[in-house]
Amino acid sequence: MLRAHGLACDRGDRRLFSGVDLRVQPGEWLQVEGANGAGKTSLLRILAGLSPAAEGRIEWNESAVCDARDEYHARLLYLGHGPAIKDDLSGLENLQASAAIAGHPLEEGTALAALRRIGLRGREELPTRVLSQGQKRRVALARLLCSQARLWILDEPFVALDVAAVDQLCGILDEHLSRGGLLIFTSHQPVRLAGQGGCLRLGQ
Amino acid sequence: MNAFGSVLRRDLLLATRRKSEVLTALFFFMIVVSLFPLGIGPESAILRRIAPGVLWVAALLAAMLSLNRLFAGDYQDGTLEQLALSPTPLALLVGGKILAHWLTSGLPLVVLAPVLGLQFDLPAEALGVMMLSLLLGTPLLSLIGAIGAALTLGVRGGGVLLSLLVLPLYIPTLIFGAGAVEAYTAGLGAGANLSLLGALLALAVFFAPWAATAALRIALE
Amino acid sequence: MTPSSINWFKFAAPARFYPLAGRLWPWFAAIGTLLGLVGLWISFFVAPTDFQQGEGYRIIFIHVPASWMSMFIYCVMAFYALLGVTFNTRLAGMMSSALAPTGALFAFLSLWTGALWGKPMWGTWWVWDARLTSELILFFLYVGYIALTAAIDDPRRADKAGFIVSLVGVVNVPVIYFSVKWWNTLHQGASVSLTKAPSMATTMLLGMLIMALAFWAYTIAMALYRVRAIILERERNATWVAELPEMKS
Numbered sequence: 311m312l313r314a315h316g317l318a319c320d321r322g323d324r325r326l327f328s329g330v331d332l333r334v335q336p337g338e339w340l341q342v343e344g345a346n347g348a349g350k351t352s353l354l355r356i357l358a359g360l361s362p363a364a365e366g367r368i369e370w371n372e373s374a375v376c377d378a379r380d381e382y383h384a385r386l387l388y389l390g391h392g393p394a395i396k397d398d399l400s401g402l403e404n405l406q407a408s409a410a411i412a413g414h415p416l417e418e419g420t421a422l423a424a425l426r427r428i429g430l431r432g433r434e435e436l437p438t439r440v441l442s443q444g445q446k447r448r449v450a451l452a453r454l455l456c457s458q459a460r461l462w463i464l465d466e467p468f469v470a471l472d473v474a475a476v477d478q479l480c481g482i483l484d485e486h487l488s489r490g491g492l493l494i495f496t497s498h499q500p501v502r503l504a505g506q507g508g509c510l511r512l513g514q
Numbered sequence: 515m516n517a518f519g520s521v522l523r524r525d526l527l528l529a530t531r532r533k534s535e536v537l538t539a540l541f542f543f544m545i546v547v548s549l550f551p552l553g554i555g556p557e558s559a560i561l562r563r564i565a566p567g568v569l570w571v572a573a574l575l576a577a578m579l580s581l582n583r584l585f586a587g588d589y590q591d592g593t594l595e596q597l598a599l600s601p602t603p604l605a606l607l608v609g610g611k612i613l614a615h616w617l618t619s620g621l622p623l624v625v626l627a628p629v630l631g632l633q634f635d636l637p638a639e640a641l642g643v644m645m646l647s648l649l650l651g652t653p654l655l656s657l658i659g660a661i662g663a664a665l666t667l668g669v670r671g672g673g674v675l676l677s678l679l680v681l682p683l684y685i686p687t688l689i690f691g692a693g694a695v696e697a698y699t700a701g702l703g704a705g706a707n708l709s710l711l712g713a714l715l716a717l718a719v720f721f722a723p724w725a726a727t728a729a730l731r732i733a734l735e
Numbered sequence: 736m737t738p739s740s741i742n743w744f745k746f747a748a749p750a751r752f753y754p755l756a757g758r759l760w761p762w763f764a765a766i767g768t769l770l771g772l773v774g775l776w777i778s779f780f781v782a783p784t785d786f787q788q789g790e791g792y793r794i795i796f797i798h799v800p801a802s803w804m805s806m807f808i809y810c811v812m813a814f815y816a817l818l819g820v821t822f823n824t825r826l827a828g829m830m831s832s833a834l835a836p837t838g839a840l841f842a843f844l845s846l847w848t849g850a851l852w853g854k855p856m857w858g859t860w861w862v863w864d865a866r867l868t869s870e871l872i873l874f875f876l877y878v879g880y881i882a883l884t885a886a887i888d889d890p891r892r893a894d895k896a897g898f899i900v901s902l903v904g905v906v907n908v909p910v911i912y913f914s915v916k917w918w919n920t921l922h923q924g925a926s927v928s929l930t931k932a933p934s935m936a937t938t939m940l941l942g943m944l945i946m947a948l949a950f951w952a953y954t955i956a957m958a959l960y961r962v963r964a965i966i967l968e969r970e971r972n973a974t975w976v977a978e979l980p981e982m983k984s
Contacts, residue, residue: 322889323972360595361735384601392592398531399524408593410520413601437531661903665896669886678882679900682875683907686914693918710917714910725903732895 311335312357312461312492317366319352326352327512328365336460339483339493339507348513350496351391351465357494358388358463370461384413387459389467393450397439401425401449404438405456414458424455429475443470454482462486464495517602518610525614535583536618543576543623547630558635565634566644566695573623573648574684577655578677580619584611584663586672589733598734605727612660612723620652636695643698643708650711651691657715657722658683664729686714747824749966750975756966760959767952774946782938791855796939798848800947801841802866804954805873806908808838812880813905816898826962828894829969831901832884833961837954839877845870865919869912876904890969 311334318328326349334340342350356363359375359382368375375382395404402421409416416424425434428448430441438446447470454462462483468476480503483493487505495501529536550568551561588594588611597607627648628641636644662680666672694707746752778796812831819827849867850860861867880900887893970976 358595358599360598380601380603383599386599388595388599390592390595392590392595394592394596396524396528396587396591396593398528403524403527407520407524408596411517411596411600411602411607413517415516415520661899665883665899666886669883671886675879675882675886678875679879682872682879682911683903685872686907686910689914689918710914721906725899729896729899732892732899735892 311371312494313369314357315366315369317353317356317368318364319349319356320364321349321352325364330366330510330512332510334461334492334494335506336490336492337487337505339487339495339503339505341501341507341509342494342496342512343498343509344512350512353512354388354463354465354494354496355390358386359383360388385460386463387412387453387457387461388463388465389450389453390465393446395438395446395449398437400435400437401430401441401452402434404449405452408453409456412453412457412459414456416456420456421452424452425449427455428452429478444472444475447471448475451479451482454479454486460490461492462494464493466496466498468497468499468501517600518606521597521607521610522614525611526617529614529618535580536622539576539579539619540622540626542579543572543626544630546572546575548633551633561634562636562699565631565636566640566647566692568634569627569630569644569648570651570688570692573627573652574655574681574688576623577619577652577659578680580615581656581659581663581676581680582673584615584660585667585730585733586663589667594730594734598731604730605723608660608664608726608730609723612656612726615660616653616656620648620656623652624648637699640695640699643704644695646708647691647694647704647711650708650715651687654687654711654715654718655684657718658687660726661722661729664726664733667730667733687711690714747822747826749826749829749970750973752826753963753966756959756963760956760963763952763956763959767949767956770945770949770952774942774949777938777942777945782942783936789855791852794848794852796942796946798845798852799943800950801845801848802870803947804950805838805842805845805870805877808834808841808954809873809876809901809908810905812838812901816901816905819894819898820902825891825894825969828890828897829962829965830958831894831897833958833965834954835877835881835884835897836961837957839874839881841950841954842870842874842877846874863919865912865916868915868919869908872911872915873908876908880904 312332313334314330314332316328317330317332319326326347330353332340342353344350352361355361357368359368359379370378370382370385394408396407399407402418402425405421405425406416406418409421422434425431428451430445430448430452433441433445438449441449451467467479471479480501483495484504487493487503493503493507547568550564554560554564585594588597598604600607624645627644631641631644659676659680662676662683665679666676669675690707690711694704694711697707698704746755774796778793782793782796784790812834815827815831815834818824819831846867849870853862853867854860880897883900884893884897887896967976976982
């Protein structure tokens with residue numbers, strides 16, 4: 311279970327948000343909403359432990375995240391604005407490298423299967439430079455298919471995806487939730503997901 | 515250790531896919547070294563004397579060229595965030611990146627140096643000492659440079675700033691590295707210089723990835 | 736935390752430190768001016784003419800204390816960096832960046848006076864003497880610190896980057912000094928040393944010490960004065976700044 315109390319974030323002189331409380335249980339999702347510049351990405355980065363919060367604390371399974379960073383990060387998958395995809399590597403190489411960095415090395419077969427399932431059949435070995443924007447996003451999202459992390463924090467996962475891909479991603483997210491996973495994401499569009507969930511509006 | 519290996523493998527793979535970047539730094543090294551005889555004149559006595567210093571200064575400058583890219587690409591495309599979120603300590607992964615940087619930018623200089631040393635009429639034994647000093651010294655350039663590269667990530671005018679920060683810190687390496695060859699040709703033996711280089715290297719291997727990691731965390735905030 | 740250690744941090748809050756610095760800096764400025772005048776009087780009129788170096792040696796009264804200060808200030812900056820890293824106090828970064836320009840100034844002064852001294856003594860403006868060369872590198876380290884912190888817009892980020900630079904620098908300063916000395920002996924450099932003025936007379940030593948104290952007071956005054964400006968700039972949105980009498984006029 312992920313809990314946060316009284317989170318606040320400063321950008322320069324300005325306070326982006328303060329007093330943000332949230333609680334996500336296994337199988338639950340949380341959509342973070344807000345206008346541009348309300349601090350959605352900042353909140354996700356704070357929750358992921360990338361940047362420190364100006365105030366407040368975050369707990370994972372009743373213990374503070376800052377005390378057990380490595381343990382927390384072993385359970386966490388974060389997809390940020392940057393897709394973390396190298397243009398000169400193929401989808402397969404990208405996927406295997408990022409999985410190994412995340413601490414779960416992938417067999418080539420598993421990685422190939424994930425890329426095919428996400429709709430990149432026949433393009434697994436091409437350098438991602440030649441792929442379209444949406445296809446690059448799919449390479450990044452293929453990580454979700456191989457992930458063993460309990461908590462997914464996704465920043466704008468639906469951006470640059472076509473309708474079919476959006477449906478497919480929703481399916482993947484539902485699967486994760488039904489396995490008892492936790493999900494926090496940002497999106498400008500309303501998203502239909504199975505299981506319990508809620509919205510958090512920033513900047514009001 | 516697995517993540518360390520995969521960072522190393524990935525960076526080496528990237529370097530083979532972008533050979534031109536590696537080769538540019540190498541050709542830069544060759545051109546800078548070849549300019550000195552043109553500027554000073556072809557007297558072999560003078561050239562022999564300045565050869566160690568010239569080769570070493572050129573090596574410092576060539577290292578500066580490639581340092582800019584050490585973390586910049588990863589910073590822009592979000593890979594650095596993934597490295598920071600890895601359960602493997604970031605310092606270890608940064609160590610992997612530094613090792614990859616040395617293998618692609620430092621090691622080629624070590625291999626190339628004897629050929630360029632011939633241009634300066636260095637005797638064969640001095641060439642051997644030169645190679646040895648570069649072999650011990652170029653990893654230091656990558657290690658110390660990584661701190662500067664991490665500090666200047668996403669900063670205005672990062673490239674020039676990087677040289678301003680890092681070049682003063684390179685001075686001991688330059689002195690001991692070039693000094694090893696000079697001491698050898700002067701008949702004093704290169705042992706003391708090389709041991710000092712080795713000692714610096716041991717210290718830097720321990721501390722530099724750690725300092726670079728601290729700097730990267732600041733850039734990520 | 737024991738009560739005595741809380742007291743230490745009482746003035747670490749910029750709102751508390753600002754008025755304290757405002758009260759203190761004029762005193763240090765006055766002490767610095769007074770000691771500087773006395774020191775200059777001793778060095779120019781009281782100290783005897785050196786029988787080897789003539790009147791030219793008198794520049795060491797400025798050169799030597801300036802070199803001391805330039806090295807010392809770098810160490811103080813590193814000390815503040817250590818404080819900033821361990822206790823995460825905002826004031827540490829402000830003090831560090833307030834000290835840097837003064838440190839760079841003293842390093843530059845030391846180089847300049849060294850060159851002026853070198854001309855009559857060695858016949859050249861610049862000699863690759865171990866001390867002068869180290870001083871030059873120290874000057875570069877100061878410039879690097881100032882350039883990096885100035886290039887980063889977010890002050891907190893700039894402070895933290897500055898902490899790393901000064902800590903890495905302070906670890907390197909002895910290595911650099913040692914390596915330059917080593918290089919110097921290998922190349923048989925100048926054997927005359929600035930600080931080893933022959934037969935240091937008591938009055939000379941006294942003059943040098945007073946000048947050093949004057950530079951100390953000057954440094955403290957300047958750092959406090961500068962840190963007040965930095966505090967105002969960074970805390971401009973805080974309510975306590977808006978309530979200051981100097982802000983209302």
